[in-house]
Amino acid sequence: MITEVVYLLSTRVGTEAEIRFIGDVAAGNLIVEPVAAGDWLRIAELVGTYRDLPLGAVDASVIAAAERLDVNQVATLDRRHFTVVRPAHVAALSLVP
Secondary structure, three states: OHHHHHHHHHHHHOHHHHHHHHHHHHHOOOOOOOOOOOHHHHHHHHHHHOOOOOOOHHHHHHHHHHHHHOOOEEEOOOHHHHOOOOOOOOOOOEEEO
C-alpha cells in the first residue's frame, strides 16, 4: 500500500509530497497497518465481487483493514472505487480529504 501512495503522490502532486510522506512514515507520524493473515480471503472476495469495477488488491486491502479495525473513515484520492464498494461493517466509508 505504501508503494501505491508514493506513486500517486509523485505522479499527481509531485516529488516533494512523496518525500514528505516517506519522511512522515519514517518518523512514526503515520502508522502502517499490515495486512493480517485473515484479510487475504476477504481481499479475494472483494476483488471477485467488484471485478467489473475493477477493484484491485490494494483498494480491497484498505477495505478489509477498515472492516477488521472497525474504521469508517479512509483517506484516499481514489473516490471512484471507494464510493462504490460497500464494506461489511458500515453502509459506506467516509472519505477524506
